[in-house]
Amino acid sequence: METSHRDYLFSMLYHYCSLLSLILSTAMHILIIFFSNYHPIYHLILTFITLLFHRFFSAPQIHVIDFSCLKPEKHLRVPIASLLEHFNLVKRFDKESITFMTKVITSSGIGEETYLPPSLRLIPVSPTHEDTIQESHMLFFPTLDELFAKTKVLPQEIDLLVVNCSGFCPSPSLSSIVVNRYNMRSDVKSYNISGMGCSAAVLGIDIANRFLMRRRERAYALVVSTEIVSVGWYNGKDRRKLLLNCLFRMGCAAVLLTNQRQTGTLQPKYLLTHLLRTQNAYDDSAYNSASREEDDEGITGFSIQRHIGKAVADLVTSHLRLLGPMILPWEEKLKYVMYRLLHKKYVPNFVKAMKHLCIPSSSQTLIKTVGKGLGLHENALEAVLATFHRYGNQSSSSMLYQMAYLEAKGKIKKGDRVLQLGIGSGLKCNSLVLVCVRDFEIDLKDNPWGDCLHQYPACMH
Missing domain, CATH: 1.10.287 (Helix Hairpins)
Structure with a gap:
């Protein structure tokens, strides 16, 4: 503090x-x-x-040079039929649990191309600490190799490293794994964030933003967002905890930021203009809506309560009350004030404030709940629904997969504003606004949507 x-x-x-x-x-x-x-x-x-x-x-402006998203190896792909068969073969779930998970998966809107790590494909499923460390290597190294190659920035030039992973916090830390692998400088500032859920990506950028604003010379900050899904696997019978088995999948994203407008011959893609963090952890209902705990049999799992939809809606509403005045155009602000004076409900048109929206790809239900709270039609949610269908729930990294989708589709143009809205356990809501500062060509070979873009959005239906 x-x-x-x-x-x-x-x-x-x-x-x-x-x-x-x-x-x-x-x-x-x-x-x-x-x-x-x-x-x-x-x-x-x-x-x-x-x-x-x-x-x-004057305060320096913070720019996003570029970002990269992991596309896991094809042999890690888990079609729905294979996953349901796996549930039966592991012999750890009763008939009622299998029926419940089958219903959730087949009605969730998740597709056939999602990925799980090798440790969760074993029979029986029993990931060790070494398995989770190896999973972190599979996530971090390809993602960062691609980012360093795209930006031509060397690992030794990084001044700040932030790694966030909600469920796995080893020693040495995940950030130390990255520093060791890439032989970063001895004075690199490193942070490791855990337990913050889908909101951690914005939190990491907030840390980078505060660090870069205090540097007068050129500096680079690297933010890595992922989730180690092996530690979230649940072998019990509590339905509130079985949801993670159904929806969570592999994913990793990395963002490179700087406090300079131009870095050599490479110009940044985006300018960071607004960043806001709020939370409702003081409220018991919100605090208990999602938590990691033991069930009656002593098996640890992550519980998602039935009232989480209402808790999220209340959180987003309170967050937007603060965010709206920062980003909404004057006509929308005046409309809101007039309706409030007349004691009528009015949802501001956030489409007029930003061109694109990225939110956690938690589930179709939660996606549409947040979209409704923002007054958005389903067409405006195409990127997040496509991300959930293609890659599942990837926790904090999912918003950057949505950015990659929008870029691959050629939808982001110079001057467009992108709102990223992260919602994490606690509950907390973090958001940022990026403005595209230049037009750019996309190499689909470096984009996680490169080989399947032609299928979307049609295949979601």
């Missing part, structure tokens, strides 16, 4: 200094008008001073 408070004060100092430079510049212009008879040399001096103030006292 103390560090966060210092960062906030540091950021505010930048803004106040920028305002002070504007006031001083205006005052000096007035003095010139009245006392200098518009001599050109005074204007040149004033311009130089203004630029100097802007250089040293």
Whole structure:
């Protein structure tokens, strides 16, 4: 909390200094008008001073250079029929549990091309610590190799590393695994985030944003988001915990950020303009809606309560009350105020505030609940529904798979705004807004949708 408070004060100092430079510049212009008879040399001096103030006292803009998403190896693909057969073969589930999981999977909207790690394909399923470490290698290394190759940034140039994985927190940490593999510098700042669910990707970018804003020289921050699904596998009978077996799949994404507008010959893709974090953990209903716990037989699993839909709706509503004034156009703000004065309900049109939306691909039901709360039609949810169908629930990395889908479809153009809205256990809601700063060509070989893009969105129906 103390560090966060210092960062906030540091950021505010930048803004106040920028305002002070504007006031001083205006005052000096007035003095010139009245006392200098518009001599050109005074204007040149004033311009130089203004630029100097802007250089040293304005907050740097944070850009996303690029990102990459893992496409797992084909031999890890798990068609629905194979997964249902696997449930029967492991001999750990009773008939009622198998019937329940079958119903959930076949009605969930998940497709035939999702992936599970090798440890969950064994009979019986009993992932060891070594299995989960190997799974982290399968997730991290191909994703980061691709990102470093695309951006031409060396691992030794990274100044900050943030790795988030909700369910697995080993020692040495996951961030240490990355530092060791890529032989990063001894002074690289590394953070490891756990237990934050689907909201962790935005949290990681928030940490990167605060770090980069304090650096005057060029700096790079790397944020890696994933989930180790082996540790989430549940062998018991509690239906609230069986949902993870049905919906969670392999996925990993990495984002490279910088505090410079241009890095060598490579221009960033996106500018970070807004970032907001809220939570309802103080409310017992929200706090208990999703948690990791033991069942009556002592088997540990992640429980999802029936009331989570309402808890998420309340959380998103409270979050949007704060986010709306930051991003909505003036006409929508006025409409909202007028309806409130008339004691009528009005859902602002967030489509006017952003071109694209990325939310956690948790399940079709939750996706549509959040979409309804934002006043969006199903067409606006194409990217998230396609991601859930093709890759399942990938926790915090899913929003970047949606970005990759939008890029592959050619839907993101220069000037478009993208809203990423992450919702995690606790409950907490984190969001950020990115603005596309240039047009770019997409190489489908480096895109996780490259070989199946032609099937979407038709195959979802």
